[in-house]
Amino acid sequence: AQTVTQSQPEMSVQEAETVTLSCTYDTSESDYYLFWYKQPPSRQMILVIRQEAYKQQNATENRFSVNFQKAAKSFSLKISDSQLGDAAMYFCAYRSPAGGTSYGKLTFGQGTILTVHP
Protein backbone atom coordinates (compact mmCIF):
# COMPACT_ATOMS: atom_id res chain seq x y z
CA ALA A 1 0.00 0.00 0.00
CA GLN A 2 1.11 3.51 -0.67
CA THR A 3 2.11 5.72 2.22
CA VAL A 4 2.64 9.45 2.39
CA THR A 5 4.73 11.10 5.09
CA GLN A 6 4.90 14.73 6.08
CA SER A 7 7.62 14.96 8.70
CA GLN A 8 6.99 18.58 9.69
CA PRO A 9 3.92 18.88 11.94
CA GLU A 10 4.36 22.66 12.07
CA MET A 11 6.24 25.29 10.12
CA SER A 12 6.39 29.05 10.35
CA VAL A 13 7.49 31.80 7.99
CA GLN A 14 7.70 35.56 7.95
CA GLU A 15 5.44 37.39 5.59
CA ALA A 16 7.08 37.90 2.14
CA GLU A 17 9.64 35.15 2.75
CA THR A 18 9.87 31.66 1.28
CA VAL A 19 9.03 28.39 2.99
CA THR A 20 9.30 24.78 1.88
CA LEU A 21 7.04 21.99 3.11
CA SER A 22 8.33 18.44 2.82
CA CYS A 23 6.57 15.30 1.67
CA THR A 24 7.84 11.81 0.92
CA TYR A 25 5.90 8.84 -0.31
CA ASP A 26 6.35 5.17 -0.86
CA THR A 27 5.09 3.36 -3.91
CA SER A 28 6.06 0.62 -6.32
CA GLU A 29 4.15 2.22 -9.17
CA SER A 30 5.85 4.22 -11.88
CA ASP A 31 2.94 6.40 -12.91
CA TYR A 32 0.84 8.35 -10.42
CA TYR A 33 -0.32 11.81 -9.42
CA LEU A 34 0.75 13.94 -6.48
CA PHE A 35 -1.18 16.83 -4.97
CA TRP A 36 -0.88 19.53 -2.37
CA TYR A 37 -4.09 20.63 -0.66
CA LYS A 38 -4.58 23.65 1.56
CA GLN A 39 -7.04 23.59 4.46
CA PRO A 40 -7.65 27.03 6.00
CA PRO A 41 -9.62 27.46 9.23
CA SER A 42 -12.80 27.34 7.16
CA ARG A 43 -12.07 23.59 6.77
CA GLN A 44 -12.44 23.69 3.02
CA MET A 45 -9.96 21.51 1.13
CA ILE A 46 -8.43 23.57 -1.66
CA LEU A 47 -6.26 22.08 -4.38
CA VAL A 48 -3.02 24.06 -4.55
CA ILE A 49 -0.94 22.22 -7.12
CA ARG A 50 -0.63 18.82 -8.79
CA GLN A 51 2.16 16.87 -10.43
CA GLU A 52 2.00 13.98 -12.85
CA ALA A 53 4.79 11.53 -12.19
CA TYR A 54 5.56 11.05 -15.87
CA LYS A 55 6.36 14.73 -16.24
CA GLN A 56 9.91 15.68 -15.34
CA GLN A 57 9.15 19.37 -15.20
CA ASN A 58 8.17 20.65 -11.79
CA ALA A 59 4.66 22.10 -11.55
CA THR A 60 4.21 25.80 -10.78
CA GLU A 61 1.11 27.78 -9.88
CA ASN A 62 1.87 31.45 -9.25
CA ARG A 63 3.71 31.64 -5.91
CA PHE A 64 3.49 27.88 -5.39
CA SER A 65 5.95 25.45 -6.91
CA VAL A 66 7.05 21.91 -6.25
CA ASN A 67 10.35 20.10 -6.21
CA PHE A 68 9.51 16.64 -7.50
CA GLN A 69 12.30 14.10 -7.07
CA LYS A 70 10.89 10.85 -8.45
CA ALA A 71 13.86 8.63 -7.63
CA ALA A 72 13.92 9.91 -4.07
CA LYS A 73 10.11 9.79 -3.85
CA SER A 74 10.05 13.33 -2.60
CA PHE A 75 7.49 16.03 -3.38
CA SER A 76 8.08 19.30 -1.54
CA LEU A 77 6.02 22.47 -1.82
CA LYS A 78 7.68 25.87 -1.99
CA ILE A 79 5.67 28.97 -1.19
CA SER A 80 7.33 32.18 -2.30
CA ASP A 81 6.49 35.67 -1.07
CA SER A 82 4.38 34.21 1.74
CA GLN A 83 1.15 36.00 2.58
CA LEU A 84 -0.98 36.00 5.70
CA GLY A 85 -3.66 34.17 3.72
CA ASP A 86 -1.29 31.25 3.19
CA ALA A 87 -1.64 30.28 6.84
CA ALA A 88 -3.36 26.91 6.86
CA MET A 89 -2.91 23.18 7.19
CA TYR A 90 -1.26 21.71 4.09
CA PHE A 91 -1.73 18.12 3.01
CA CYS A 92 0.33 16.16 0.54
CA ALA A 93 -1.59 13.43 -1.29
CA TYR A 94 -0.85 10.55 -3.64
CA ARG A 95 -3.19 9.08 -6.20
CA SER A 96 -2.71 5.77 -7.90
CA PRO A 97 -2.78 5.46 -11.66
CA ALA A 98 -5.47 3.66 -13.62
CA GLY A 99 -6.04 0.02 -12.88
CA GLY A 100 -5.67 -2.04 -9.73
CA THR A 101 -7.57 -1.92 -6.46
CA SER A 102 -6.15 1.47 -5.49
CA TYR A 103 -7.34 3.16 -8.66
CA GLY A 104 -8.37 6.73 -8.08
CA LYS A 105 -8.10 6.76 -4.31
CA LEU A 106 -6.19 9.56 -2.61
CA THR A 107 -3.77 8.74 0.19
CA PHE A 108 -2.94 11.70 2.43
CA GLY A 109 -0.02 12.65 4.59
CA GLN A 110 -0.42 13.76 8.19
CA GLY A 111 -0.49 17.44 7.37
CA THR A 112 1.71 20.45 8.16
CA ILE A 113 0.36 23.51 9.93
CA LEU A 114 1.85 26.66 8.39
CA THR A 115 1.90 29.86 10.41
CA VAL A 116 2.69 33.15 8.68
CA HIS A 117 4.04 35.95 10.88
CA PRO A 118 3.45 39.57 9.87
Added chain:
Amino acid sequence: DADVTQTPRNRITKTGKRIMLECSQTKGHDRMYWYRQDPGLGLRLIYYSFDVKDINKGEISDGYSVSRQAQAKFSLSLESAIPNQTALYFCATSEQPPGTHGYTFGSGTRLTVV
Protein backbone atom coordinates in the same frame (compact mmCIF):
# COMPACT_ATOMS: atom_id res chain seq x y z
CA ASP B 1 -24.65 26.46 -4.08
CA ALA B 2 -21.63 24.35 -3.25
CA ASP B 3 -20.67 21.53 -5.63
CA VAL B 4 -20.49 19.08 -2.72
CA THR B 5 -22.79 19.70 0.24
CA GLN B 6 -22.42 18.00 3.59
CA THR B 7 -24.98 18.09 6.36
CA PRO B 8 -24.84 18.76 9.22
CA ARG B 9 -21.85 21.07 9.49
CA ASN B 10 -21.41 20.28 13.18
CA ARG B 11 -23.00 17.64 15.36
CA ILE B 12 -22.73 16.54 18.95
CA THR B 13 -24.14 13.14 19.78
CA LYS B 14 -24.08 10.72 22.67
CA THR B 15 -22.30 7.42 22.89
CA GLY B 16 -24.42 4.61 21.51
CA LYS B 17 -26.59 6.77 19.31
CA ARG B 18 -27.04 6.13 15.60
CA ILE B 19 -26.11 9.06 13.43
CA MET B 20 -26.12 9.71 9.70
CA LEU B 21 -23.97 12.19 7.84
CA GLU B 22 -25.23 13.18 4.45
CA CYS B 23 -23.50 14.23 1.27
CA SER B 24 -24.92 15.43 -2.01
CA GLN B 25 -23.17 16.66 -5.13
CA THR B 26 -24.00 18.60 -8.27
CA LYS B 27 -20.77 17.77 -10.10
CA GLY B 28 -22.26 14.80 -11.93
CA HIS B 29 -19.34 12.66 -10.74
CA ASP B 30 -19.71 8.92 -10.46
CA ARG B 31 -17.18 8.46 -7.69
CA MET B 32 -17.80 9.45 -4.11
CA TYR B 33 -15.71 9.03 -0.98
CA TRP B 34 -15.91 9.42 2.78
CA TYR B 35 -12.81 10.38 4.74
CA ARG B 36 -12.20 11.20 8.37
CA GLN B 37 -9.57 13.67 9.54
CA ASP B 38 -7.81 13.36 12.88
CA PRO B 39 -4.96 15.51 14.20
CA GLY B 40 -1.61 14.03 13.30
CA LEU B 41 -3.16 11.37 11.09
CA GLY B 42 -4.32 13.33 8.07
CA LEU B 43 -7.33 12.10 6.14
CA ARG B 44 -8.11 8.41 6.06
CA LEU B 45 -10.51 6.67 3.72
CA ILE B 46 -13.61 5.11 5.27
CA TYR B 47 -15.67 4.04 2.25
CA TYR B 48 -15.82 4.79 -1.43
CA SER B 49 -18.28 4.21 -4.22
CA PHE B 50 -17.50 4.08 -7.93
CA ASP B 51 -21.18 4.05 -8.89
CA VAL B 52 -24.56 3.41 -7.28
CA LYS B 53 -24.08 -0.36 -7.23
CA ASP B 54 -20.38 -0.39 -6.36
CA ILE B 55 -19.45 0.32 -2.73
CA ASN B 56 -16.11 -0.54 -1.22
CA LYS B 57 -14.49 -0.44 2.20
CA GLY B 58 -11.58 1.84 2.81
CA GLU B 59 -8.84 1.45 5.37
CA ILE B 60 -10.93 2.28 8.45
CA SER B 61 -14.48 1.06 7.76
CA ASP B 62 -15.14 -0.70 11.09
CA GLY B 63 -18.04 0.93 12.92
CA TYR B 64 -19.31 2.69 9.81
CA SER B 65 -21.73 1.91 7.00
CA VAL B 66 -22.70 3.80 3.86
CA SER B 67 -25.58 4.09 1.45
CA ARG B 68 -25.43 5.36 -2.13
CA GLN B 69 -29.03 6.41 -2.66
CA ALA B 70 -28.41 7.94 -6.07
CA GLN B 71 -25.52 9.11 -8.17
CA ALA B 72 -25.62 12.40 -6.33
CA LYS B 73 -26.10 11.17 -2.76
CA PHE B 74 -23.78 9.22 -0.49
CA SER B 75 -24.48 8.97 3.23
CA LEU B 76 -22.31 7.72 6.07
CA SER B 77 -23.80 6.11 9.16
CA LEU B 78 -22.38 5.41 12.57
CA GLU B 79 -24.56 2.60 13.90
CA SER B 80 -23.54 3.06 17.53
CA ALA B 81 -21.34 6.09 17.98
CA ILE B 82 -18.32 5.91 20.27
CA PRO B 83 -16.04 8.71 21.50
CA ASN B 84 -13.10 7.73 19.29
CA GLN B 85 -15.26 8.45 16.27
CA THR B 86 -15.02 12.11 17.19
CA ALA B 87 -13.43 13.63 14.09
CA LEU B 88 -13.88 15.85 11.07
CA TYR B 89 -15.58 13.95 8.26
CA PHE B 90 -15.25 14.81 4.60
CA CYS B 91 -17.20 13.73 1.59
CA ALA B 92 -15.50 14.04 -1.79
CA THR B 93 -16.21 13.30 -5.42
CA SER B 94 -14.12 12.66 -8.49
CA GLU B 95 -14.58 12.03 -12.16
CA GLN B 96 -14.60 8.58 -13.66
CA PRO B 97 -11.69 8.12 -14.30
CA PRO B 98 -10.36 10.73 -11.88
CA GLY B 99 -8.32 12.66 -14.38
CA THR B 100 -5.77 15.15 -13.16
CA HIS B 101 -8.03 17.29 -11.04
CA GLY B 102 -7.95 15.37 -7.79
CA TYR B 103 -11.12 15.53 -5.81
CA THR B 104 -13.88 18.01 -5.03
CA PHE B 105 -14.48 18.14 -1.29
CA GLY B 106 -17.40 19.14 0.83
CA SER B 107 -16.85 21.54 3.70
CA GLY B 108 -16.79 18.78 6.29
CA THR B 109 -18.88 17.67 9.22
CA ARG B 110 -17.36 18.03 12.66
CA LEU B 111 -18.72 15.21 14.79
CA THR B 112 -18.30 15.05 18.53
CA VAL B 113 -19.33 11.92 20.41
CA VAL B 114 -19.71 12.46 24.16
